[in-house]
Amino acid sequence: MSTLVGRKIRKGKELAFSEIASKVTLGVVVVAVSTSAVAPASTATVAPASTATVAPDSRATVSHETRSIKFTSQRLKGRLIECTSENPGLAQFLTRDIAKSLENRASQASVVLYDRNTRTSCTYGADKHYDSASTVKPIILGALLLDRGVDLSEEEQDLARQMIVSSDNDATYALWESLGHKNIQNFLDKAGMKNTILNDAGFMGLTQVTARDQAKLLELLTAEDNSVLNAEERTYILDLMRDVQEDQRWGTPAGAPSDAAVQVKNGWLQRSQNRLKNPWDRGDWKVNSMSAVTGHAYDYGLVVLTENNRVPEDESPEVGWDYGMETVEAVAKAIHHDLKAPPATGRPGLL
Known part of the structure; x- marks a missing residue:
């Protein structure tokens, strides 16, 4: 395992290289495009192929x-x-x-969307695991508030703000170590985030997350259910996510309604410092983004996780990071566009 520390300023944005990278061997995904008919979500069964007519x-x-x-x-x-x-x-x-x-897009990606107003949901690769990078940070804050409530010390308040608003890793590790594995896991269990796996070696950015679990977190924070966190605790987290500094408000906020409140947390992690011979370990980037869109009758959340954002030979590392960001924003713009102007009921010519 190699370590990468440093910061770069480019195009007015602060690019924080991850403090940790890991060598992972992955299988190659074969691209196949076809259609399939799916039964209602409540039954979770796939209809036989013979029941659907596949278009040319x-x-x-x-x-x-x-x-x-x-x-x-x-x-x-x-x-x-x-x-x-x-x-x-x-x-x-x-x-x-x-x-x-x-x-x-060459990126591997997973997407989860929920919209309470239209009872809409979308999933794509929702249960695939990704390195969390900094998208684990709202989880850590949730665990802190579950354990201690909103009456935090001045130091804890300062650390929490740095962790979410500026994505500071040192502040995150101070809270991570103060809470301990048990308290963070307790929050995950209560939140029903069963597929989120904390890193045994204590590297917060290598927590394994899924788009479905991250969407559960957004739903928890924006619901009226007090069974995990009360209203004051949920508001505390959302307020900090709403205050995320401007140069980190890329990703899922792209194309969001201008009159909405957008609570965001992004994460970015370069897998390795060196270009290893393994074709799946070439310094590529994990680029993740999650947003809750609320206010003015909006009530939806979007999670997009990506990896395999490659850094070509003889290119600067930022190329892979930019590619991942562009992948996330392409998905986000399409989804926000459709939700802002959904087709009217009974609109002809849709099917």
Whole structure:
């Protein structure tokens, strides 16, 4: 395991190289594009292939409707994009546009969206594990508030603000070590984040997260359920995420409604300092972003996790970081666009 420490200023943005990198051997994903029909989410079963007619265009979206809930699916790079919605047409548009935003990207990506207003949800690779990078930081703050409430010491308040607003790693480790593995795991258990795995060696940025679990965290923070954190504690976290410094408000906020409150936390991690011979360890970047969009009748959350954002030979490291950011923002812009102007009920020509 190698260590990489440092900061660069580029194009007015502060690029904080991760303090930790790990050598990971991964399998190659074979890209396959086809269609599949999916049963309602409540049954979690896949309909037999014989029940669906596949259009000549292998990228076509397959749609069904049950009890006024529209659900669609489209296969992209060996995995299904699946969307459901009460709004006829919205699920289909989201499925199609998520696919378009990712089909020409080399990044491996996972996406989860929920929108309470239209009872819409979308998932793509929702349970695939990624290095968390700094997206673990709201988890750490949640664990701190669960353990101690909002009556934090001045030092804890300062550390919490640095951790979220400026993504300071030293502040994060101070809280990580103060809380200990047990208290952080206790928060994960209570939040139902069963697929989030803390790093045994104590490297916070190598916590294994999934897009589904990160979306559960956003839902927890924006709900009215006091079973894990009370309203004051949830507001404490959201306020800090709303105050994230401007040069770190890229990613899932891209294209968000201008009149919405956008609470964001991003994470970026370069896997290794050296270009190793293993083709899956070439200094590529993990670039993650999560946002809760609220206020003015908005109530939705979006998580996009990416990896395999490669740094080509003889290129500066920022190339891979930029590529990951562009991948995340392509997905975000498509989703925000569809949610801002969803198709009207009964709109003709959608199916």
